[in-house]
Amino acid sequence: MNSDRKATISIVKKLITVIMGCSVIIGIVLFYCDDTKNIYEHPVKPENTPLDMTIYPSTIPENQLLRIQEAKELYKAAFDQHVFYAVKDPDKLVEFIKHAWQWDKNAMFYYYNILYSHHLYDSYPYKEEGMMSFTEFMSKYRDKLVDDAGKPLVTPDIFKLPRRDLIKFRNDLVIKLADLKYPFFDYQKGWDYGFCWYDKEGNTKSCTDSQLDKAIEYFSYAIEGGYHCYEDLIARMLFQQGDHYKDEKNEKINKLTEYRKSLSLQDLKKSIDYAELMAEHSSMIGILRVTEAYLYGLGREHDVVKAYAWSLLLDYAKQKVIENGNNLAWDSTELPPVWQYNKEIQTRLENMLNATQKQAAQDLLTTLKTKIIDWNYNRWREQIDDFHPKP
Structure with missing residues (x-):
């Protein structure tokens, strides 16, 4: 009996030893896993260590980066920015944040909007069914923010700023990425530099040449990246106000003869080339600028027959707008002065030309009509050509 009892005690001791050993191992594993999770959720930085504000290349394969419109549409589908400041579609927001946290530049701008505005959800009295706060979303879906290998993503330091600093850094980010020729940011900076607002009487203020030159630079980069912002570009090239109109109500139009004194002949010609490209997509202002160019010999040879033909084309474009019952060719408030x-x-x-010249203009008009590629200028103006984004 004693030998059996000793054997039993020995077995029990061994089992206890094994169990204790397993417990230690399990504890170590759990501690490590939990610690790893904490590292990814709340990276611990030594006190007074500055945040890393470096802009890194994206870790997402180039062919998987969001195009400009894709980023905008995904953001709008995932988060309500204008009314409830709430998460509309958690799965889409997961996808969106994965791009932003992996340095997809076209997503990063919109992610700043979420960080800056999501707190408004709590102060809004009415809650739309099916929506949730961003805070609730992060508590429920944080574990889904992983890379393609399943590794938890780390929030970049540039998104950890205090709320009061978010907009300032976002603006700094726009400048940095615009200078690196990311077209979305170039378009933003073109507008920042090239429009100088209105005075108390509602007249468009003049910009400095340096402001206009920066706007021209950024809009040109945006066009290289697929934007069709030629209308904005030639306004900055041609006029000191950086606008086709002299006033806030768009009642007084700038004439080509009032072009910037510092404008070179080469850039004057280039601006008319761009205007003609716009005209081929039924832009009213584009057709008008080409008409003026031939009439005054600015950016084109002086040719009154061609000027008359282009002027008649503008009449034809006006009729197309009326027939369509809308303002496809331009904004309605801006059309009457044109x-x-x-x-x-x-x-x-008509007071200058003889019958032969007028007939020649009519013949040319027939040819010009065939060169119109699209009668929906607004659609073409808003399009962005399909380029793969840069990492």
Whole structure:
């Protein structure tokens, strides 16, 4: 019996030893896993260690980066930015944040909007069914923010700033990425530099040449990256106000004869080349600028027959707008001054031209009509050509 009892005690001791050993191992594993999770969720930095504000290349394969419109549409589908400041679609927001946290530049800008505004959800009295706060989203979906290998993603330091600093750094980010020729950010900076607002009387203020030159630089980069912002570009190239209009109500149009004194002949010609490209997509202002170019010999040879033909094309474009019952060719408030000015030009030319010249203009008009690629200028203006984004 004693030997059996000793054997039993020995077995029990061994079992206890094994269990204790396993417990230690399990504890170590759990501690490590939990610690790893904490590292990814809340990276611990030594006190007074500055945040890393470096802008890194994206870790996402180039062919998987979000295009400009894709980033915007995914953001709008995932988060309500304008009414409830809430998460609309958690799965889409997971996808969106994965891109932002992996340095997908076209997503990063919109992620700053979420960080800056999501707190408004709590102060909004009405909650839309099916929506949740960003804070609740992060508590429920944080573990889904992983890379393609399943490794938890770390929030970049540039998204850890205090709320009061977020917008300032976002603006700094726009400048940095614009200078690196990311087209979305170039377009933003083009507008920042090239529009100088209005005075108390509602007149468009003049910009400095340095402001306009920076706007031209950024809009040109944006065009290289697929934007069709030629209308914005030539306004900065041609006029000191950086605008086609002299006033806030768009009642007084700038004439080509009022072009910037510092504008070179080469850039004057280039601006008319861009205007003609716009005209081929039914831009009213584009057609008008080409009309003026031939009338005054600015950026084109002086040719009153061609000027008259282009002026007649603008009349034809006006009829197309009326037939369509909408303002496909431009914004409705901006059209009347264009048509009025064109009428003045036509009257002047009709008094100058003889019957043979007028017939030649009509013949040319027939050819010009065939060169219109698209009668929906607004659609073309908003399009962005399909380029793979840069990492």
